[in-house]
Amino acid sequence: MESWQVARLLTEIADLMEIAGEDSGKAMAYRRAARSISSSLIPVEVLAQNGELRSLPGVGPALEKKIREILDTGTCAQLERLTSAVPLTLLDMLAIPELGAKTVRNIYHHTGIDDIAGLEEAARKGILRKVPGIGVKREQKILAGIRRLDLASEGVPLAIARPLALGLLEDLRFLPYVEKAALGGALRRFVETVDQVDILATSSEPERLMDFLTHHKLVREVESRGSRACSVVTTLSVRVRLEVVAREQFGVALLYSTGSRGHLAALEERARSRGLVLGPHGLEGDGASLGAREEDIYEALGLPLIPPEMREGRGEVAAAADGSLPTVLRLGHLKGDLHVHSDWSDGIAGLEELARAAMDRGYEYLGICDHSRSLAIAGGLSVERLRRRNAAIDELNASYGSFRLLKGIEVDILKDGSLDYPDEVLRELDVVIASIHSGFRQSKEEITSRLVAAARNPHVDIIGHPTGRLIGRRGGYEADIDELVAVAADTGTALEINASPDRLDLGPEYVRKAREAGVMLSINTDAHSAEGLADAVYGISVARRAWLSPEGVVNTRPLDELPLRRLR
DNA sequence: GCCGTTTTCGGCCCGACTGTTTTCAGTCG
Incomplete structure (x- = not known):
């Protein structure tokens, strides 16, 4: 069994535990282990063979046993127990934006709805707003989320998202009140399919920039609009999120938007080991804060600028640190x-x-x-x-x-x-x-x-x-x-x-x-x-x-x- | 379930945002 499959099962267990209302800290432990497994360079099967599963961060005696059970049998008793207590179809509902485990559990308990079809019907009929914690607006958002789920079940292919994003970016850069604009998110890492296009910008007139995007000719729907961020859906059903950040935080915002989570975690760890603190607002230490330029942050961490495509949390930070990262192809x-x-x-x-x-x-x-x-x-x-x-x-x-x-x-x-x-x-x-x-x-x-x-x-x-x-x-x-x-x-x-x-x-x-x-x-x-x-x-x-x-x-x-x- | 101590319990990432409330819970990145 491949690492990603094991990681997926562990994540599934975590989701089910949260929906079942079990200890959320416990669920977090399962997620952490799943992340370790998928970001490890060594396949989980090899680690198991060598008795090295415990070397993965977040894997202790109990999870080691469960991972072995999954490798041997393809499942584990814990998962079986959960699936008999909670309908598996509830997991699909987590894919709907705005819906997390707590709300899914809440809806299930109050209405018995256990799949997306039922959810959609209830939302259309206006029954969903009767669930405590859900009002008219969330009901509408859930409905919109389901619609988009149908359109982009597997995400938007790079071939569609990138040209669209580059076109928008060019338009933004043309505006006199935009200083910097760049692609962030998974798109910057060239992930094959992405959930949305992320664009970061600095601007002297954020409100005007929001107006520009929300009224752009390619935009079909405005999902949300704040003073410094907005989210729109374009004609190709691609969601675009634009965020305006302060000039002195452009680099760190880009870094965090680009990810991946595993990569950021490794960078944060490296910062800690050097007595610095890296967070979404900058790299801090010695009373100074770095955030304007991505390359400065890497440099301060004693690293070359790691290209976005390599930022997958697969050991690239450690490799860059000891100079064993391969020559970057250009x-x-x-x-x-x-x-x-x-x-x-x-x-x-x-x-x-x-x-x-x-x-x-x-x-x-x-x-x-x-x-x-x-x-x-x-x-x-x-x-x-x-x-x-x-x-x-x-x-x-x-x-x-x-x-x-x-x-x-x-x-x-x-x-x-x-x-x-x-x-x-x-x-x-x-x-x-x-x-x-x-x-x-x-x-x-x-x-x-x-x-x-x-x-x-x-x-x-x-x-x-x-x-x-x-x-x-x-x-x-x-x-x-x-x-x-x-x-x-x-x-x-x-x-x-x-x-x-x-x-x-x-x-x-x-x-x-x-x-x-x-x-x-x-x-x-x-x-x-x-x-x-x-x-x-x-x-x-x-x-x-x-x-x-x-x-x-x-x-x-x-x-x-x-x-x-x-x-x- | 794991982990690291202010060392065997108590927190787990945390801040922004938003909708639903009436002071906060849930989601997301």
Whole structure:
């Protein structure tokens, strides 16, 4: 059982205890243990095997026993006891904003309502306001919360939230009475899906700034509005929260907004060990207080500025302190992009335009990997058209200086595991990416064996978007990525970090595993236009979240050192 | 249930905010 699953069960127990009206301090202990487990670098199973569970903060003799029970049986007596006393469906109600354990318990006791459907009906009928502690306003808020729950059950995908947030941010920065404005929250950490967009600003006229946002053309609903903070819902059903902070607290506010909780806890601990106090209002000690700039706070704690994507409470503070944090990957490390579609298949830009855009970004090379013949819907190339395209690339390359377009293909891995072109065709190419675009419903074994077969083909350099997921839309096909990682390590095949923001495939968890297995990753945009090359920033974010250093990335290498089979 | 003592009990993060009250409880970040 994975760490996150154990952590989730412990959190569930804590929630149920609170709803059941048991000691809230006890519930807190369960939550603390859950946090320790999910933020530990060592998997809970390994800790259990080595008898080291007690080394986790907040795990004592009783919780150690329960964690072992969960690992052995998948559940524990405590959880069973609670679920027989409290309907599990009450847990779903906790996801509604404004509803906590106390209120859920209160509603359940007074009305017997035990699920969201019942809650919604009661709120509509105006019965809910009869529960002590709930008035008309809360009833309305609960109703609104349920509606939004339906819209964004899994949160807003990065691909939607970030462009929206950057657009708003640009508008705010344009205002004469706004001094600073920045993204905070999970979005700043590039978490795949976020609850809301957090924006922090300093302003000489906070009220006017609130007016500006609440009347913005993208805003559909104003949820709350104070003098220094407001919360709105935009046309795409994304909640945006804007907070105005004092200039001297902008840095610390940004730090706390960005999180994560685990990261902040580690920073606070480090402050304590140095006789300082770090809190939401600043870093205090020696009569002075730091809060204006984030980097000053890190510096005062004897740390380099840790990039937001690494602030997940996975030991990054300790690693930064002893200098073992990997070199932070930057956009400038990328020497090229190995997965781009031209108008020879389903891209919208011509070869020349793509080459120009790549040169503008300072790249040394660009891998043109159009679709292969089976993918007719995306203009897949016949062998004949592929060769004509290659000739066109050769011709262009002759006119460039040191820059080079690479003749590539995104070859389909067919349903039987064979590739869409014979080996003698693949041999003519500089870069071969093999991807699955069909047969998504095959069994895990079948899909895995297709991926593995492709990785074993000596002409394949990279496995493209290995899990096939589309964030917020489809979960991807069933595949044993661990096995693919093992084979890739064996064959020297690279795996892709597809930087398209609605893919981010591989995600950070698997990238970490691949890195640990010694597998190279390739950060590719899969761009279908010249502008699409800019998505590389999302790929960088995934790599950072996985602590991937430049050495582990194929396309940080210059052209003459690219580990591609044909070029080697 | 854990933890750390003002050391075997009593607090657990805490301040802002808001709705519901009539001085405060619950939620959230």
